[in-house]
Amino acid sequence: MGVISRRLGLVAALAAGLAAAPALAQAPTAAPVKGGTLTIGVESDFEGFDPVKAGVYSNSTVTAASLFYETLMRLDDKGNLLPALALSMTPNADGSVWTAKIRPGVKWHDGTPFTAQAVADHFNRLLDPANRYAGRAYLAIEKVEAPDELTAVFKMRGPNAALPKTLAQPTVTTLIIPVKQALEKGADYNRNPIGTGPFVFKEWRAADRLIAERNPNYWDKDKPYLDRVIVRPLPDSDARYASLVKGDVQVIWEDRAENILKARKDKNLVVLNWVGSGALVIPLNTQREPLNDKRVRQAVSMALNRKANAEVLTQGLRPVHDDPYGPASGITCKDNGALKYNPEAAKKLLADYGKPVKMTMTVTATPRGREGAQVFQADMKKVGIDVEIKPVDQTQLVKETLSRDFQVTGWRIIDLADVDPQMFANFHSKSPINFSGYNNAEVDRLLLIGRTSLDENKRKEAYCDLIKILNDDAVWLWSGSNTDFAITRANVRGIPGLRGGAVQVEAAWLAK
Amino acid sequence: MHWLARQLLRLVIVLFCVTLLTYFIVNILPGDVAIVILGSLATPQDIAGLRADLGLDRPMLVRYFDWLGSALSGDLGRSYRNGEPVAQAIADRLPVSLQLMVMAQILALGIAIPVALLSVRRPGGLFDRMSASAAFGFLAMPNFMLGIVLIYLFSVTFDLLPATGFTPMSEGLWDNIVSMTLPALTLGLIEWTVLMRVLRSDLLTTLKEDFILLARAKGLPPWRVLLQHALRPSSFTLITVLGLNIGGLIGGAVIVEQIFALPGVGRLLLGGIFNRDLILVQGTVSFIAAGFVLINFLVDMLYAVLDPRVRYARFRS
Numbered sequence: 023m024g025v026i027s028r029r030l031g032l033v034a035a036l037a038a039g040l041a042a043a044p045a046l047a048q049a050p051t052a053a054p055v056k057g058g059t060l061t062i063g064v065e066s067d068f069e070g071f072d073p074v075k076a077g078v079y080s081n082s083t084v085t086a087a088s089l090f091y092e093t094l095m096r097l098d099d100k101g102n103l104l105p106a107l108a109l110s111m112t113p114n115a116d117g118s119v120w121t122a123k124i125r126p127g128v129k130w131h132d133g134t135p136f137t138a139q140a141v142a143d144h145f146n147r148l149l150d151p152a153n154r155y156a157g158r159a160y161l162a163i164e165k166v167e168a169p170d171e172l173t174a175v176f177k178m179r180g181p182n183a184a185l186p187k188t189l190a191q192p193t194v195t196t197l198i199i200p201v202k203q204a205l206e207k208g209a210d211y212n213r214n215p216i217g218t219g220p221f222v223f224k225e226w227r228a229a230d231r232l233i234a235e236r237n238p239n240y241w242d243k244d245k246p247y248l249d250r251v252i253v254r255p256l257p258d259s260d261a262r263y264a265s266l267v268k269g270d271v272q273v274i275w276e277d278r279a280e281n282i283l284k285a286r287k288d289k290n291l292v293v294l295n296w297v298g299s300g301a302l303v304i305p306l307n308t309q310r311e312p313l314n315d316k317r318v319r320q321a322v323s324m325a326l327n328r329k330a331n332a333e334v335l336t337q338g339l340r341p342v343h344d345d346p347y348g349p350a351s352g353i354t355c356k357d358n359g360a361l362k363y364n365p366e367a368a369k370k371l372l373a374d375y376g377k378p379v380k381m382t383m384t385v386t387a388t389p390r391g392r393e394g395a396q397v398f399q400a401d402m403k404k405v406g407i408d409v410e411i412k413p414v415d416q417t418q419l420v421k422e423t424l425s426r427d428f429q430v431t432g433w434r435i436i437d438l439a440d441v442d443p444q445m446f447a448n449f450h451s452k453s454p455i456n457f458s459g460y461n462n463a464e465v466d467r468l469l470l471i472g473r474t475s476l477d478e479n480k481r482k483e484a485y486c487d488l489i490k491i492l493n494d495d496a497v498w499l500w501s502g503s504n505t506d507f508a509i510t511r512a513n514v515r516g517i518p519g520l521r522g523g524a525v526q527v528e529a530a531w532l533a534k
Numbered sequence: 535m536h537w538l539a540r541q542l543l544r545l546v547i548v549l550f551c552v553t554l555l556t557y558f559i560v561n562i563l564p565g566d567v568a569i570v571i572l573g574s575l576a577t578p579q580d581i582a583g584l585r586a587d588l589g590l591d592r593p594m595l596v597r598y599f600d601w602l603g604s605a606l607s608g609d610l611g612r613s614y615r616n617g618e619p620v621a622q623a624i625a626d627r628l629p630v631s632l633q634l635m636v637m638a639q640i641l642a643l644g645i646a647i648p649v650a651l652l653s654v655r656r657p658g659g660l661f662d663r664m665s666a667s668a669a670f671g672f673l674a675m676p677n678f679m680l681g682i683v684l685i686y687l688f689s690v691t692f693d694l695l696p697a698t699g700f701t702p703m704s705e706g707l708w709d710n711i712v713s714m715t716l717p718a719l720t721l722g723l724i725e726w727t728v729l730m731r732v733l734r735s736d737l738l739t740t741l742k743e744d745f746i747l748l749a750r751a752k753g754l755p756p757w758r759v760l761l762q763h764a765l766r767p768s769s770f771t772l773i774t775v776l777g778l779n780i781g782g783l784i785g786g787a788v789i790v791e792q793i794f795a796l797p798g799v800g801r802l803l804l805g806g807i808f809n810r811d812l813i814l815v816q817g818t819v820s821f822i823a824a825g826f827v828l829i830n831f832l833v834d835m836l837y838a839v840l841d842p843r844v845r846y847a848r849f850r851s
Contacts, residue, residue, distance in 0.1 A: 063698075067805060069615070069616070070616050075616065075617065076616075077570075077571040077572050077573050078571075078572075078573040151580075154572060154576070154580040154583060154584055156572040156573040156575045156576035156577070156580060157573065157575065159575045159577070160575065209617050212616060212617070213616075227797060228618075228623075228626065228627075228797060229627070229795075229796075229797035229798075229801050229802070229805070230699070230700055230795070230796075230797040231699075254698075254699065254795065255795060256698050256795045257792050257795065257801075258678075258682075258698075258792055258793045258794075258795070260682045260685075260793075261681070261682065261685055261697060261698050261793050261794065261795065262698070264682070264685045264686060264689060264690050264697045264698070265696075265697040265698045265699075267690050267697075268689050268690050268693070268696070268697045270696055270697050270698065270699065414564065415563075415564040415565040416565070417564070417565040417566045417569040417570060417810060418564045418565060418566075420569050421566065421569060425578075447575075454577070455575060
């Protein structure tokens, strides 16, 4: 379950050690007010708005792109599917073909009709290997066809239960662009996007601001409420926070604990908090000595005081869970088989192993990367494991990790609405992205159930069985939840859960 | 003219060395733009394919001379990240950075010259000691900290100036100047300290000269002696420091543009470094280096304007 909580609600929830607070921060107690300009401060400038050219969208870019692009389906804060550009998505008997009924009467901002062919063109372009779109590794789609103007048919590589939810979360893959217009505009399109969304792109001044204005022809006649939205990249977090306090911007994305804690004490501000699915993780390479021995991996897992470390590193703002699913996934397991913090048991396992244990932890050469490695190193030292820290550049870390050239590293399972794409990619023995080299036939079987079963309960059961095995085998260690924060001025209403860290303002409005 | 030709030749050699050195430094940086573009899930084949498309699979020297050839005709290549022409990106951002540096320099001189003049009226006096302490205080303060302090003071507490952001001149000169005041002040408040100390020291030396004694003996009031007789001959080191400080100013601008979210060249460069957009970094650093060398060349020329003795000496040589 997603969490959006008002300041006091969150404090209470954290004090009780709960991940989920029931209160919705911006519950619309009054009727939305129309009009006004909302300015959002985000962390970085935008990569561009053509997914093939941009390759990846940061959460800043998703925040901007969600103004003018849309997904086929949407999710509410509880993870329920809602119609958007598609009215429905229905599977065939085994889930290997999904049919999307496209909403009639929707138009692109240039006035041309939005059809099923546009949906097919968008996804087929991303799937075409010639376009080198890396996100296709996560898409289990074979191809998309458009038998008529309002029907899009997704042919999957095999039975797949996760598709509608996967397509409902706004990402670089799922936000649909008009390929025909993009190809006509060529290189220019990346900086001058066209969508179907609630706001029409007006201007992007690089490194300064992006301006979008209300779409008067939006298919949802009541929305949007705002006349204009400005998104400003403000890279320095203290200056970003000061801009919010001053009122230059009304919403900021934030990750600096000091500012979040300060905002909670300010009556003019409201802190929005979202605990998504996925997790911050510490993958162990099961193919390399000494971590190819289960006893050593278990010892590492039991020696690591994850909860105390998260408290120190994030001032208590990011709860730690015993699985990589997170509250937003809807998967809650009664027994997840987590190995509890127990340095004495870890020492016994190491004694049983019988050889001195040394390992190298590869992390990003950033303060955050180093801090995480230092607490890991300190915990391991207590049980006699010698850890060397190897700080490297971010892209170097990616290269070394994906080529399995590491022992221990820092990674992240991103916040997605359905856990299948990431779990399958990370742990299935045949997956090219299974960089821990983990190979377990039972895990493969459970991952297939999770991917293919159309029975939601059966899927959840499979993922719970799966986590018991992964925790017992200590393949990856879960070091923190995917938590995102935004801070708003007190009069801002209607911002939903920050899925993937993006601020979405389709339903936002400014109270008088 | 012989002297000028020699200076110009030196300028060309320096620029060549700077671009070559930058190219090698930038290219040995760890990281790969192909991974930045394609993301962490890209297949090795896709990464290799993109590197080939970008020309990154060719030997470094071949790439350098290719780049140099195009650069000489004004084409600095296209950003690997978003395809934007590098020269165009620099041209778009340059006015912001230039305005920031010019305003910072004016503010710095606007503080440094009066403070130095007032300090030398009574060396070792209260004002002199206080200004020296203030100068060392500001000099010791990192600009990222000063920037945040100024934001909280002038923007959050007194609500006088915007905290971040840039208003282009096309939207009004006053609004433009207002939006640049805090960033320029952040740079200027650190910059004035060195200028003031240098000018003060030179003024003290000048004030011991015979012609100052003569001016005083003629009964000129102290402020006329200072402004009309002492200031100009004391500005020599100040001008040198102004030229040399351009480097520091550019470095400061990179940070200040980041804090105040100004769309300038410094932020372009920083973005290029984070994204491993080597061609953008190469173009921007070479451009900045060329600017730095050129400004110092002009400073050299300015000596001759300020002091005829330099001019004659150069002609004689």
